[in-house]
Structure formats: structure tokens, C-alpha cells
Amino acid sequence: MPDVLVLVDHDGERVHKSTYELLAAARRLGDPIAVLAGTPGTSARLRDSLARHGAIGVFVAESSEAGEFLGSAAVNALQLAVRTVSPAAVLVSSTTDGKEVAGRLAARLDTGLLTDVVDLHPSGAVTQVVFGGAYTVRSEVTHGVPVIALRPGSFEPEEHPVQAVEHELVLPPIDPAASARVTARRPAVAGDRPPLTEASVVVSGGRGVGGADSFKVVEELADVLGGAVGASRAAVDAGYYPHQYQVGQTGKSVSPQLYIALGISGAIQHLAGMQTSKTIVAVNKDPDAPVFGVADYGVVGDLFSVAPQLTQEVAARRGVA
Structure with a gap:
């Protein structure tokens, strides 16, 4: 089975539900391999939950800079992972941050990008929402490794326990002049309600x-x-x-x-x-x-x-x- 890379969406302490959905979706195309970019120690906290949901491998890219720049560590980690395994596809969540990472990665790889995807087909084609939701179309990338941004909620998370093999990725230094720096973080006030994009x-x-x-x-x-x-x-x-x-x-x-x-x-x-x-x-x-x-x-x-x-x-x- 070909490898399928899945970008892990997380807050440093827990994996977001959308990532488990991506892992379930990835099994339609091949063997899921998670790509985890974060600060030192992140993998130790999140690796077991990724393996429980079907990630046969975890590419770990930990750096003190990972939380300082918007999306740059994730783009670098995915680029290194693609060069390492030549995957059948790269899956990310079709969120604001996910779409930015997907777009930057596709530009670097000179490959096709599909956003707002709501279904995957074993053939490699996808069902995609386009033109502001006016149409639902069947699309397929014809050049390079497909970078696919899957809309949260399109797949149901499934526990699929496996033994995940960890691989370390060494990230290059991030160029501050070419990256947006995060200057402050404020937690969203949501009370006891589930996050909007994760709620059933x-x-x-x-x-x-x-x-x-x-x-x-x-x-x-x-x-x-x-x-x-x-x-x-x-x-x-x-x-x-x-x-x-x-x-x-x-x-x-x-x-x-x-x-x-x-x-x-x-x-x-x-x-x-x-x-x-x-x-x-x-x-x-x-x-x-x-x-x-x-x-x-x-x-x-x-x-x-x-x-x-x-x-x-x-x-x-x-x-x-």
C-alpha cells in the first residue's frame, strides 16, 4: 500500500478531532503516516493517540521555533516527509491554517492542490465543494503529489490501533524575513461547549x-x-x-x-x-x-x-x- 501523509493539527497537549478524521480518510488511499511539527516534547504527548487512530508511522519535527512562526514549521516538515517517502497524497484539514500550509506546500512542490474536499475515492479522485458552495464537483490532481485539504466533519474518526514507528525530521532554520511571526496567543473562550469545527x-x-x-x-x-x-x-x-x-x-x-x-x-x-x-x-x-x-x-x-x-x-x- 502507498504511504499517505497526514498533517497533525494539535494544540501541543491534544490532537484535534480533524486529524483523526484525516487518518480515517487516508486509509482509503493507503497507509497513513502522521507528520507532527511542534515544540520539543510534543511527540511524547501525542504519539500514542495517533497510533491508536491508525498512524503506522509518525514523522516528528520538533523545534523551539515551531510555535514562533505561522505555519512555517509544518510546511517544512511536510516538504521533508514528501522527499523521504514519495507519498500517494498529502492530507491536511481545510481550515484557515490548514489551507495556508497546503497552499505553500503545493507551491514548493510544484504540484496540484485541492481544497474544501468532502470525500475521497480510492482512484485518487475527490469530491470537492467549489465556487463558494455553488457546485460540488469530482476533481483529480494530474501533476505531482496531490495536496488535499479535507473539510472537517467529512469523515468519522475511527480507532484503528497499530504500532507507530517514529522518524525524526531535522527542520531547517526558519527565515524570519519570509515568515509571519506569532507575537501573542490568547485562548478562545468557549466554556464547556465543543470547538465549532469538531462538534457533531x-x-x-x-x-x-x-x-x-x-x-x-x-x-x-x-x-x-x-x-x-x-x-x-x-x-x-x-x-x-x-x-x-x-x-x-x-x-x-x-x-x-x-x-x-x-x-x-x-x-x-x-x-x-x-x-x-x-x-x-x-x-x-x-x-x-x-x-x-x-x-x-x-x-x-x-x-x-x-x-x-x-x-x-x-x-x-x-x-x-
């Missing part, structure tokens, strides 16, 4: 929520479902909810098992970030709202009447006080 349930509010205080109705439904809270661009621009929770083409792309849209009309910008969700439920007073065109279930009604009833019913069935 996302409840999002739009302009129809009417204000920041009214977003409580969105949060209550998300909490009783054990999900994350999202927001449309209109809601974010109006100051209803913080920018880091924006779902859409210029925000985060999500593909949860369940996506509930409350008071969201369904502008193409928003649909581009959530229409690959497995099940979509929309609540809107306008029966002609575009969001109903992608919804599996639609409720024409006042979200302030529908959402609390749904919250109450879910809580009753789950025995939540």
Missing part, C-alpha cells in the same frame, strides 16, 4: 435572532444537545456574537451530524460553510428563505416560539433539568 451538533443564529441578548435562545438549544454555537456573518457583523463563531465562506466551514439554523435566511456565503452537514434543520419566518433549499427539515415559524419548545422537548427526553 451545531446550532447557529442569524440576523433573525435580533440581538446579542437574544442569542441565549440559540445557546440553550445548543447546550441541551451538547453542541456548539455558530453565527451567520450578518449576526456577527451586527455585533450579536463574536467573530470566531462565524460559519460561512469567510468564517469556519463545518460538517456536523446535525446543523440547526435559527433565523438565518441562507445567503450563499453562509451556505458555503455548512451545506455539507449530514442533517440540516432550518427555522425561519420567511417561507421563501434560501436556507430551506438545502434543509432536510424546515419549520416556517417564529424561532422564539419554535426553539424553546425544541429545547424543552430535548431536555425532557434526555432527563435534563
